Amino acid sequence: MRPRTLRFLGPLFCAALVAGLFVMGVGTHARSGAAEADTYTLTLAARSCPTYTDISANQARNNIMESLQDLGPDTTYSPGELVSPTTEASVQPNCTPITGWSFTLGNGIAGQVTGPWGALSVVSNPDSPPPVTEASTPLLDNTGNPTGQQIDGAVTVTLTAAQVQLADAHSLWVQGGLVNDPIENTAFPSQYGFGALRCAIDNLNGDNVEWVGYPQGVTHVFCFAYYVEPPPTSGTIVVTKKVPAGNTDSQTFNFNGTVSYNPGGDFSLDVVNGAPASATFYRAGGATPWTVEEQVPVNWQLTSLVCTSADSTSTVVTAGPLATITLADGDTVTCVYTDAPIPPAALTIRKVSFGGVGTFPFTITGAGTASISATTVTPGVPVDAGPTNLTTPGQYTITEDIPTATGGTWDLTSVECDGTDYTPSGNSVTITAVAGTEPLCTFTDTFIPDGVITVHKVMTGGLGAVEFAIDSDVAGGISLLQTANPSSEGVPALAVGDDSTSLPLGTYTIEELTPDGTSIPVDWSLTGVTCNGVPATVTGSSVTVTLTASGPTADCVFSDAYTPPTPPTTTTTTVPTTTTTVPSVPVAPESPVTNETIPVTG
Numbered sequence: 001m002r003p004r005t006l007r008f009l010g011p012l013f014c015a016a017l018v019a020g021l022f023v024m025g026v027g028t029h030a031r032s033g034a035a036e037a038d039t040y041t042l043t044l045a046a047r048s049c050p051t052y053t054d055i056s057a058n059q060a061r062n063n064i065m066e067s068l069q070d071l072g073p074d075t076t077y078s079p080g081e082l083v084s085p086t087t088e089a090s091v092q093p094n095c096t097p098i099t100g101w102s103f104t105l106g107n108g109i110a111g112q113v114t115g116p117w118g119a120l121s122v123v124s125n126p127d128s129p130p131p132v133t134e135a136s137t138p139l140l141d142n143t144g145n146p147t148g149q150q151i152d153g154a155v156t157v158t159l160t161a162a163q164v165q166l167a168d169a170h171s172l173w174v175q176g177g178l179v180n181d182p183i184e185n186t187a188f189p190s191q192y193g194f195g196a197l198r199c200a201i202d203n204l205n206g207d208n209v210e211w212v213g214y215p216q217g218v219t220h221v222f223c224f225a226y227y228v229e230p231p232p233t234s235g236t237i238v239v240t241k242k243v244p245a246g247n248t249d250s251q252t253f254n255f256n257g258t259v260s261y262n263p264g265g266d267f268s269l270d271v272v273n274g275a276p277a278s279a280t281f282y283r284a285g286g287a288t289p290w291t292v293e294e295q296v297p298v299n300w301q302l303t304s305l306v307c308t309s310a311d312s313t314s315t316v317v318t319a320g321p322l323a324t325i326t327l328a329d330g331d332t333v334t335c336v337y338t339d340a341p342i343p344p345a346a347l348t349i350r351k352v353s354f355g356g357v358g359t360f361p362f363t364i365t366g367a368g369t370a371s372i373s374a375t376t377v378t379p380g381v382p383v384d385a386g387p388t389n390l391t392t393p394g395q396y397t398i399t400e401d402i403p404t405a406t407g408g409t410w411d412l413t414s415v416e417c418d419g420t421d422y423t424p425s426g427n428s429v430t431i432t433a434v435a436g437t438e439p440l441c442t443f444t445d446t447f448i449p450d451g452v453i454t455v456h457k458v459m460t461g462g463l464g465a466v467e468f469a470i471d472s473d474v475a476g477g478i479s480l481l482q483t484a485n486p487s488s489e490g491v492p493a494l495a496v497g498d499d500s501t502s503l504p505l506g507t508y509t510i511e512e513l514t515p516d517g518t519s520i521p522v523d524w525s526l527t528g529v530t531c532n533g534v535p536a537t538v539t540g541s542s543v544t545v546t547l548t549a550s551g552p553t554a555d556c557v558f559s560d561a562y563t564p565p566t567p568p569t570t571t572t573t574t575v576p577t578t579t580t581t582v583p584s585v586p587v588a589p590e591s592p593v594t595n596e597t598i599p600v601t602g
Contacts, residue, residue, distance in 0.1 A: 040164050041144045041220045042200075042212060045085070045154035046101035046133050046176070047092065048192065048229045054094040055195040055226045058203045065206030065261045066112075066120050067195050068232055068284040075203060082215070083198045083222045085139065085151055095226060097153020098192075102130040102184060103223070104175050105157075107166050109209050113182060116330070118234035118282030120182040120194055120208040123173045127163070130178060131155045144220040172212045174199050176225035182208055183227065193231025193284075199223035206261075232284035233329035235314065239292055240278040241269040242338045244303075248274040249341060251300070257292035259283060259325075285329035292335060294321040299393060299435045300339045307335040344391035345433035348440045349374065349398060352382045355447030355549060358410065360385070361401040362443075367394025367433065382442065393435035399428040400443050408449035408552075417441040451503035451547035454555040455510060456492035457484030461562030462524075467513040468495050468558070474506030484558075492557055505552060511542040512558050523563045531556040 049055050053072035057065070059079065065071070076091055077083070106123025113122055137156050139149040159167065166172035176197055177184050183192050199210035200221035214221060241253045250272045256265040259281050269277040283290055296302050305323060307316035313328035316335070323335045351360050351374035362385055364370040374385035390396070402410050415422045415429050418439055422429040433439045455468045463486055470480040482497035512526060529536045529543045531554050536543040545554040 038219050039144060040159040040167065040214060041140060041156055042159060042174075042223065043137070043140065043151065043154050043156040043220070044103045044131055044133065044174070044223045044225070045088075045151060046098035046103075046225045046227065047088075047095040047153065048098050048227055049092060049095040049195060050229070052195060052228055054092060055228070056091045058196060058198060058206045060204050060206070062205070062262050063260055063267060063279070063281070066118065066208055066282070067206065067228075068118050068193055068234055068282065069288075070258075070261050071196060071206070077198075077203055079204075080201050080215075082142070082201055082218070083203060083224060085222060085224075088198075088222075088224050092226065097133070097135075098227065099133055099135045099153055100187065101133045101153070101176070101225070102178055102187075103132075103155075103225070104130045104177070104179055105163065106173050106175070107171050108173060110179070113180065114282075115183075116185070116190070116233050117183045117194060117231070118236075119280075120177075121175065122179045122182055123175045123209055126179050131157045140220045142218045142220055167212050167214060170211060170213065173209050174212055174223050175209045176227075177208075183231070190231070190233075192227035192229055195226035195228050197223065197225045232286050234282050235285035235327035235329060236332040237281045237283055237290060237292070237325060237327060238278055238332065238334040239269070239281070240276055240334060240336045241271055242276045242336060243271055243274055244338070244340050246274070247341070250274075251297065251339075253277075253297060253337070253339065254295040255292055256295065257290070257322075259290045259292045283327060285327045285331065287326065290325045290327055292323050292325070294337050294339075296321055296339065299342050299344070301342050301436070302337065303340045304338045305335065306338075307333060309333050342436035345393045345435055346438040347388045347390045347396060347433055348438065349385040349388060350382050350440060350442040351376055351385055352380065352442060352444045353410075353447065354379050354413075354444070355449070356405070356408075356410075358403050358405065358447075360403060360410075360443070360445065363399045363401065364388060364390065364396055365399075366396040366430075367392045368396070390433075393433050395430060395432050397428055397430045398441060398443075399426075400445075402427055402445070405447065408447055410445045411448050412443065413446045414444045415441060416444075446549075448505065448549060449552040450501060451505050452553040453500040453503060453508060453510065453545065453547070454553070455482055455484065455495035455500075456555070456557040457486055457495060458490060458492050458557060458559045459486045459562070460489050460560070461564070463487065463489065466495075466558075466560070469511045469513060470498070470500055470508055471511070472503075472506055472508040474508075475504040478503070478508075503547065505547045505549060507544060507546045508554070509542050509544050510556055511540075512560075513541075523565050524560050525563060527559045527561045529556055529558050 052067055052069040055071045056073045056075055057071040059075050104123055105127045106125050108124040110122050110124035112119040133153050133155045136150040136152045137154050139147045139151040141147050163172055183194055194208055196206055197208055197210050200212045202210040237259055252268050252270050254268045260267040271277050302321050305318050307323050310332040314331045314333045315326045317324045325333050349362050353376040357376040359373055359375040361373040368390040370388045370390055372386040372388055374383050376383055400412055412424055412427055415424055417431050453470055457466050465483055465485040468482045472478045480498035480500055482495035484493045484495035486493035526541055529538050531545055
C-alpha cells in the first residue's frame with residue numbers, strides 16, 4: 001500500500017487526523033451492543049466543471065494534489081467537518097452532475113496509475129461491482145433518513161458488514177473512476193480530467209483517494225468527485241538536482257514556481273551523500289507556461305541548468321536558475337540543475353613593517369577564531385601570518401597586538417583588504433569574507449623611534465656651572481631643565497637633570513642660560529654650537545633642532561669662552577707749582593748828598 005506523503009502537511013494534517021481518529025473511536029462505541037444493527041450508507045456524487053478554478057481545493061494545498069492544474073478557492077470546511085451537499089453546491093456553483101460515473105471502494109491505497117490524465121491514486125483490493133452515479137437519487141440526512149429531496153448525479157450504497165469494519169479501522173477508501181481507468185476514459189473518451197475528491201470528514205489532500213469515516217451518531221456521509229470538462233492532456237515535468245561527481249555532500253535545495261501547488265510554489269529536493277534527487281510533476285500540456293526556479297543556497301553556485309524535451313515538442317527558456325516551460329501534450333521535460341559548493345573563504349593576514357622589523361601577533365574572532373603572528377625580516381618586505389586556517393564565510397574582526405619595542409614604538413599606519421583601505425578602530429578592522437573568495441588583509445606598521453636630545457658644554461678660559469632649558473610645543477608642551485658643570489677646560493661635559501630621552505618627535509629649542517655669576521666671572525661669550533657635528537644657527541643663546549624618524553637624536557655642544565677683563569688705565573696728573581713774586585719797589589740810587597730832589601715818576 002502506498003503511504004500518503006505527509007511532509008507538506010504539518011499541523012493541519014495532525015489536527016485532521018486526530019479529529020478523524022476521535023470520531024472513528026466514538027463511532028465504534030456507538031455501534032457496540034444494540035447499535036450493531038445500524039445501517040451505514042454512503043452517497044457518491046460526481047460533478048463536471050468548466051475549469052480547474054471552478055473547483056475549490058481541499059484543506060492541504062500541496063504537491064499531493066493530482067489535478068493537472070491548480071485549483072480555485074480555498075476550502076470552507078474546518079478539519080473534521082462533514083462534507084455537505086449544501087456547501088458543495090454553494091462553493092462550486094458552475095459544476096454540474098455527471099450520470100454514469102463509477103466509484104471504487106477498497107481497503108487501502110495501491111499507488112498511482114498513469115495515462116493521459118497524468119498520475120492518479122487508486123485503491124487496493126477494490127470491491128465489485130463499482131457503484132455508478134444515477135441521474136438522481138434520494139437525498140438522505142446524516143442518519144440515513146430521506147429528506148424528501150433528490151440529489152442529481154449521485155448514487156447511494158449501503159455498506160456491507162466488512163466495509164463497516166473497514167470504516168471502523170480507518171481502512172475504507174474511495175476513489176473516483178475505475179482502478180485501471182480513473183477518469184473513465186473508456187466510457188467517456190477524453191472527456192474529463194480529475195479535479196478533486198472529498199469524502200465524509202476527509203477533505204485533507206487533493207488526490208484521487210479518500211477514506212470514509214462516520215462520526216458518533218452519523219450513519220450516512222457523502223463523497224463528491226470533481227472533474228474538468230474538457231480536460232487538458234497531461235505532460236510531465238521532472239526536476240532533478242545534481243551535485244558534481246565525487247561530491248558526497250548532503251544538502252537541501254529549495255525551489256519555487258507555478259509547477260508546485262505548495263503555498264508560495266515552494267518545494268525542495270534533498271541530495272543525500274551526493275545522490276541526485278528528483279521531483280515529478282504531472283501538469284497540463286498546452287500554451288500556459290510552467291515555471292520552476294532554484295533558490296541557490298548559500299555557499300553553493302549553480303553550475304548548469306539543462307532542460308530537455310523528450311519528444312522535442314515542448315519549449316523551455318532558461319535564465320539563470322529560472323526555467324519557463326511550455327509543456328506539450330504527452331511530452332516529458334526534464335530540467336537538471338547542477339550545483340557545486342563554492343570554495344570556502346580563505347582568510348590571509350599579511351604584514352609589512354617600515355623602520356624596523358619584529359614579531360606582530362594577531363587575534364581573529366567572528367565566523368572563526370585564530371591566534372597567529374607574522375615576523376618581518378626586512379623592512380618593507382611583506383610576510384604572511386599564520387596560516388589562519390579560517391575558511392568559513394562570514395564576518396571577522398582582526399586585531400593586531402602592537403608589540404612593545406626598545407628605543408621607540410610601533411604605529412599601525414594602514415590596513416588594506418583586497419584593495420580597500422580600512423580605518424582601524426583601535427588596532428582592529430572588521431571584514432566580511434564571502435564564500436568562494438580569498439580575502440587578503442595587509443597590516444602596515446611603522447617604527448617610530450624615540451627622540452633624544454643630548455647637551456654638552458665646553459668651556460675655555462675658566463670653569464663653572466651652566467643651565468640649559470629644553471622646550472617644545474609637541475605632545476602638549478615639554479619643558480626640561482638641565483645643568484652642565486665642566487671639570488676641565490676644553491672637555492665637553494654632559495648636561496644632566498630632566499630626562500631628555502624618549503621624547504616625541506618634533507621641533508625643540510635649546511637655550512643656554514646665563515652662567516652663575518657667583519662662580520664664574522661674567523665675561524663669557526657663546527662662541528658656537530654644533531648639533532650632530534654640524535654648526536647650528538644660534539639665535540641669541542638658543543638653537544632649534546627637529547627630531548624626525550630618520551633623525552631622532554640631537555647632540556648639541558655649546559662652546560663658551562671666558563674673556564678676562566681689561567685692567568683699568570692709570571693717569572698721573574702734575575699739579576703746577578706757583579711761585580708768588582712779590583714785586584720790588586724801585587729804590588732810587590744813592591747820590592751824593594745834595595739838596596736835589598729826584599722826581600719820582602710815577
